[in-house]
Amino acid sequence: MKTTIAGWLRRLAEWLDPTIVAEVPADPALAVARVLVHVAESLPHTGAYKRAKVMIALMAQFPQRRRRELSMCIEQALVEQR
Numbered sequence: 001m002k003t004t005i006a007g008w009l010r011r012l013a014e015w016l017d018p019t020i021v022a023e024v025p026a027d028p029a030l031a032v033a034r035v036l037v038h039v040a041e042s043l044p045h046t047g048a049y050k051r052a053k054v055m056i057a058l059m060a061q062f063p064q065r066r067r068r069e070l071s072m073c074i075e076q077a078l079v080e081q082r
Helices: 005-016 028-040 047-061 067-081
Strands: none
Touching: 028 047, 028 067, 047 067
């Protein structure tokens, strides 16, 4: 495992004061997908409609990412939510 300067600084900050260190998401698309899936659960529509709305929002936010990668982010967010 390769340790970066940011990793060492995060460890130092946790050691000094563990309450101020926030977890940095490894994949920003996954972090956004988690929020979008949570919001989509409040929609009164079916699952396919909700999934399409989340995909459209992710594609607008991350136009450089492939649909397959964004779809995997949605699936992982759904699995984590259950």
